[in-house]
Amino acid sequence: ETGVTQSPTHLIKTRGQQVTLRCSSQSGHNTVSWYQQALGQGPQFIFQYYREEENGRGNFPPRFSGLQFPNYSSELNVNALELDDSALYLCASSGTGTGRQKLFFGSGTQLSVL
Amino acid sequence: TQLLEQSPQFLSIQEGENLTVYCNSSSVFSSLQWYRQEPGEGPVLLVTVVTGGEVKKLKRLTFQFGDARKDSSLHITAAQPGDTGLYLCAGELGKLIFGQGTTLQVKP
Numbered sequence: 001e002t003g004v005t006q007s008p009t010h011l012i013k014t015r016g017q018q019v020t021l022r023c024s025s026q027s028g029h030n031t032v033s034w035y036q037q038a039l040g041q042g043p044q045f046i047f048q049y050y051r052e053e054e055n056g057r058g059n060f061p062p063r064f065s066g067l068q069f070p071n072y073s074s075e076l077n078v079n080a081l082e083l084d085d086s087a088l089y090l091c092a093s094s095g096t097g098t099g100r101q102k103l104f105f106g107s108g109t110q111l112s113v114l
Numbered sequence: 115t116q117l118l119e120q121s122p123q124f125l126s127i128q129e130g131e132n133l134t135v136y137c138n139s140s141s142v143f144s145s146l147q148w149y150r151q152e153p154g155e156g157p158v159l160l161v162t163v164v165t166g167g168e169v170k171k172l173k174r175l176t177f178q179f180g181d182a183r184k185d186s187s188l189h190i191t192a193a194q195p196g197d198t199g200l201y202l203c204a205g206e207l208g209k210l211i212f213g214q215g216t217t218l219q220v221k222p
Contacts, residue, residue, distance in 0.1 A: 004156070035212075040213045040217060041214050042202050042212035043157070043202070044215050045209055055178050082169060092156070102162065103159065105158070107154065108155075108156055
């Protein structure tokens, strides 16, 4: 059973650029959630995808968008990067889109916006 | 405004001491989870509590869910340096909402 993998592990971008982060969910999981975590803070919910459809969204602007593919892997896209977008981006997979969730997290992508 | 408030935000103690971390909210949660996160890694689930008043033990860690399912606590007995990390509570409201975390440092 493979765990949640994220790529790349680190990324440096400049303000105004666009970025795509990738996540492969754990085997058998059909739900992927994305979180943004500032240093020393708790993760903030961005959105969740269940069977290729967005299934809930946090308080993030539309320039944060995502996709889920038929194999349940997922992408997080951020357009027009801002300095405050610098953070650890975590992907978590779970076995169901509703009800009690047990999340399995990847190690994250550390994004630095200069 | 943080939906889940954790306290303290930072704790530095000596090995062997006991500690308690609190997680409070005005919202009622269907379940509450505790995670531990080490630098460079994602959070790892420690426990899920579901029933008001529920107590769960995981070796030296004791987790309690408040009777009204609005708050929770994590108590660590005889802390060890290996307990060092960021402790996060997360409440389920359709999606998981995390507190801001408690950074624990246990010095040998």
